[in-house]
């Protein structure tokens with residue numbers, strides 16, 4: 001499932017982050033790329049351990065659990081400390097699939113079930129820079145307002161088209177979900193959204209209690225420790 005989540009950061013938070021990032025020291029984006037994606041990647045990145053990356057990354061990590069849509073869709077188990085990238089002057093990222101396993105800077109590792117981009121530049125500030133994500137129905141073009149994020153299965157082939165005017169700054173990272181399978185996770189999300197709507201429209205009802213039970217029993221069955 002590909003999901004756009006509006007305002008994971010407030011417009012002010014996103015603008016402050018972008019301003020701080022534009023002052024920071026950037027390095028060649030290939031520092032975190034695997035062998036194939038190093039050939040596809042032409043952009044810049046903040047070093048993983050840069051103090052600015054860690055400070056802004058922590059702000060994003062704090063915003064995620066406060067967003068019900070994100071929590072329901074991602075069912076996060078572990079979140080990679082957010083990284084930051086920047087594309088200008090024709091920089092781009094050709095077709096690739098993200099590495100399945102990534103080493104955490106703090107030790108240990110994470111299986112990448114979901115990939116995400118938090119947009120920090122407003123769409124009208126740059127030309128190009130669309131994130132194109134393939135699924136079985138074709139390619140989806142994503143270019144969101146600053147502060148909004150897209151969540152998509154890490155199994156997807158994706159690319160970022162050349163930025164031909166202005167600057168595209170964003171945060172990107174990966175999530176290991178409690179539910180590894182995208183199909184199962186999508187069913188849980190759909191069920192959760194539908195239960196929430198019913199609860200709002202109908203209020204208390206035995207059938208809603210029963211459906212909530214089904215949700216939790218499916219989650220119990222499908223989640224991994």
Ligand SMILES: O=C(O)CCC(=O)C(=O)O
Pocket residue numbers: 085093098117131158160170172
């Ligand atoms: O810049 C983006 O939106 C995506 C970056 C990306 O695909 C990656 O770093 O693997």
Ligand SMILES: [Fe+2]
Pocket residue numbers: 096097098115158
């Ligand atoms: Fe990627």
